[in-house]
Amino acid sequence: MTELAERMHRTFFRMMSLLSPRGQGVFLRRYFDWWHRTPDPWRLGSDAYERHKYTMTLEAVPRLPYRRILEVGCAEGVFTDTLARRFPDAEIVGIDISTRALERARQRTEKARFVHADLLSHPLEERFDLVFCAETLYYVGRSGRLRQASQRLAALLAEGGVLVLVHPWPEAASLHRFADADRSLSPVTDRVDTGTHRPFAVAVYRKA
Numbered sequence: 001m002t003e004l005a006e007r008m009h010r011t012f013f014r015m016m017s018l019l020s021p022r023g024q025g026v027f028l029r030r031y032f033d034w035w036h037r038t039p040d041p042w043r044l045g046s047d048a049y050e051r052h053k054y055t056m057t058l059e060a061v062p063r064l065p066y067r068r069i070l071e072v073g074c075a076e077g078v079f080t081d082t083l084a085r086r087f088p089d090a091e092i093v094g095i096d097i098s099t100r101a102l103e104r105a106r107q108r109t110e111k112a113r114f115v116h117a118d119l120l121s122h123p124l125e126e127r128f129d130l131v132f133c134a135e136t137l138y139y140v141g142r143s144g145r146l147r148q149a150s151q152r153l154a155a156l157l158a159e160g161g162v163l164v165l166v167h168p169w170p171e172a173a174s175l176h177r178f179a180d181a182d183r184s185l186s187p188v189t190d191r192v193d194t195g196t197h198r199p200f201a202v203a204v205y206r207k208a
Contacts, residue, residue, distance in 0.1 A: 010138055010171075017141020025097070025118045028139065032098035036076070039104060044078040049196055054082055056193055057134065057166050060202045066090050070128040070156060072119055073097075073136035077105025077112065083132075084111035093126070095119070119152055120145065127158040134166035137175040150178035154185055157207040162188070165203045169194070172201035179205055 016027055035041055044050050067090055074080045074094030084092045092112035096102055102114045117124060120140070133153055140149045153163055163185065167175045169192050179185055185205040192201045 006168075013139050014141045017145045021120055021145075024141070024145070025121055028118070029097050029099075032096075033100045036098050036100040036104070040076055040078070042075070044075060049198065050078075052196065053134075053166065053193075053200060054079055056191070056200075057132070057164060057202050058082075058086060060189055060191055060204050061130070061164060062162060062188060062204070062206070064129075064162065066129040066162075068126070068128045068158070069093070069130045070095070070126075070132070072131065072133040072153065072156075074105060074114065075101045077102075077108045077114065079132070079134070080105060080112045080114075081109040084109055090129075093128070095122070095124070119149055124152075124156060126156070128156055128161060129158055130162045130164070131156050132164045132166070134164075135168075137165070137167060138171065146175065147178045150182065154179070154182050154207065159207060161207045163205045163207070165205075166200060169199040169201045172203065176201070176203050179203065184208055 017024055066087055069083055069087060069090050069092050071080045071094045074096045077094055080092060080094040094105060094112055095115045095117040097118050099116055102116055105114045131153060137149060140146050157163055165176050165179060184207055186208055188204040188206050190203045193199060
């Protein structure tokens with residue numbers, strides 16, 4: 001995606017966040033179900049850049065025991081399957097707003113549980129030792145919704161749990177700012193990879 005196209009893409013989703021939370025959720029469900037009309041529309045399972053990003057993401061994760069792991073915005077479960085292989089003794093859960101994507105995720109791996117959920121509105125009561133959220137927050141929209149999404153991510157962590165955010169750089173500085181300001185989260189590391197055609201940041205936090 002060109003820089004101009006990506007900027008227009010972000011502007012469009014900020015406009016959609018002018019809708020009510022329910023209206024925004026309905027729109028996002030329909031949008032992503034339409035986007036997943038063909039398998040793996042972002043080539044997450046085959047693109048070398050995505051594989052590199054997965055490697056860098058996992059290298060940033062602290063070496064701790066993780067019993068319960070969550071991926072927010074799991075799409076068709078490519079990274080979720082990677083997590084299941086990397087942490088074979090953990091319970092792995094993936095959530096996404098697209099039912100069509102989740103159908104393919106369930107076909108991809110039986111080692112994870114997949115839940116149809118909207119991060120902003122679903123009453124997720126479970127708590128996790130490790131939570132991933134990658135390439136997702138820019139769909140949330142304006143500051144109020146982004147703050148809400150960041151609070152939800154922090155609330156999903158068990159005490160001592162680890163949150164990993166992965167987004168394009170330098171946009172990540174804005175997308176991660178509410179996690180940076182959250183007093184319940186302590187920063188662990190913030191790595192920026194500028195050696196690719198689309199630089200990205202991996203920010204890691206731990207819940208006090």
